[in-house]
Amino acid sequence: MIKKVIIAGAGHRSLCYAGYAQTAPDKMQIVGVAEPIKERRDFVAKAYNLPPECCFQDVDELVNREKFADAVINGTMDALHVETTVKLLDAGYEVLLEKPFAINHAEVIELEEAVKRTGRIVMICHVLRYAPFYAEIKQRILNGDIGRIVNIQATEHVSYHHYVVGYVRGKWRNKEISGSSFLMAKSCHDLDLIVWLKSGIKPVRVSSFGVADFFCRANAPKNSGTLCLVDCPIEKDCIYSVRQLCLNHPERWGAYIWPELDYSAELNTPEERERRLRDPDDRNSHCVWKCDNNLMDRQTVMIEFADHALATFNLIGNCTRPQRKLHIIGTKGEIEGVLDENKFVVRHIDVSPNCEYREECFNLHHMGDTTGAMGGHGGGDLRLIKDFIDVINGEPPSISCTLLEDSIAGHKLGFAADLSAQTHQCIELND
Ligand SMILES: NC(=O)c1ccc[n+]([C@@H]2O[C@H](COP(=O)([O-])OP(=O)(O)OC[C@H]3O[C@@H](n4cnc5c(N)ncnc54)[C@H](O)[C@@H]3O)[C@@H](O)[C@H]2O)c1
Secondary structure (H helix, E strand, C coil): CCEEEEEECCCHHHHHHHCHHHHCCCCEEEEEEECCCHHHHHHHHHHCCCCHHHEECCHHHHHHCCCCCCEEEECCCHHHHHHHHHHHHHCCCEEEECCCCCCCHHHHHHHHHHHHHHCCCEEECCHHHHCHHHHHHHHHHHCCCCCCEEEEEEEEEEEHHHHHHHHHCCCCCCHHHHCCCHHHHHHHHHHHHHHHHCCCCCEEEEEEEEECCCCCHHHCCCCCCCEHHHHCCCHHHCCCCHHHHHHCCHHHHHHHHCHHHHHCCCCCCHHHHHHHCCCCCCHHHECCCCCCCCCCCEEEEEEEECCCCEEEEEEEEEECCCEEEEEEEECCCEEEEEHHHCEEEEEEECCCCCCCEEEEEEECHHHCCCCCCCCHHHHHHHHHHHHHHHHHCCCCCCCCCCEHHHHHHHHHHHHHHHHHHHHCCCEECCC
């Protein structure tokens, strides 16, 4: 049955999922929008032919009107997730909610209780579970191919351009502003994956170290200015200049740097992009060494599970190239792969003459990569929204399904890891 869906927060993320209404119009229809920024609201209204009475300033205005759809895609920013979702649940909507779905432990409990009280569905946008790379690995674990998992090693390398645009100059640069730490904003996905791969076995203990010592005033080169394109004498030689990172590569993170320009082909010119990056009120114009950023540059998380399996996760910002690596060791074999290559191997001990082990290679390129037909995140974006629509239609969930109850352990783990990094204590995880 076709499901009617409203967009709350018509930003970059919501519009990725809304695209499913175009690829599968027999499954999902966009029937409303709640968004404070007029250009964004008007863009969605035009794209989906929405009448004015279905366009709202914000979630508060939306929930004041009688329910007129099945579900809401909540793509507001991190600190608004729980507040807006509780209102939407009370108004009778099922919700697809962006990650991190909460900004602290207390908010996790608040949302959990709202779901129990209303009996509604909340699914979290842990899109990587839907990327063929991770979904295929999970299937092999469920098949018993490597036995019981005893160790997981995962890493996320965040490229220098992504780190600077998102976490030094960008909207996640400061925990007091966005609500999220680097670990939760960037890698709650990876913690979720580690817990999901352990299939119901709970993490019981976590320790973490984190460091923030690179993008700070103490490291600013001598003679550097405050605004790259306005007063910096060394701008031409700086690899972090907004000219190098943004103007010369507008295709990379344009949705974060010039979000408003995405809505106007006329305005989206090289001249206008540069004009904005000369404006001191635009946070992207600032010297990378002199921002109000306060996130970690890198963090290590160590986890013990109830069955004594161990896991480590390394998050490193400002790397040469982006990469997510995974190595899982089980009692009967191991799995090793790199998401960005869309390939993994399954290895087993082989005691035959002249042999040490045998290896089976899986190449998933044919199943959609980051630029493929199934959207970003290794092909996860559109697979996730498809699963959400199927689930609210009463169909059986896929193995990747990210219902709130399945996503809670990963978030609690992340908040505990941040507490550990802050207090230098090992944290016990209780229910
Ligand atoms: N799943 C992923 O892999 C992934 C990737 C990137 C970002 N995210 C998450 O997605 C979320 C959205 O990110 P984005 O880059 O699209 O943000 P964005 O800033 O582009 O969009 C958020 C929108 O919400 C609107 N908004 C603010 N208050 C509102 C209210 N009360 N009611 C309705 N709308 C309101 C804003 O005006 C804005 O247009 C964030 O939480 C982010 O962490 C997830």
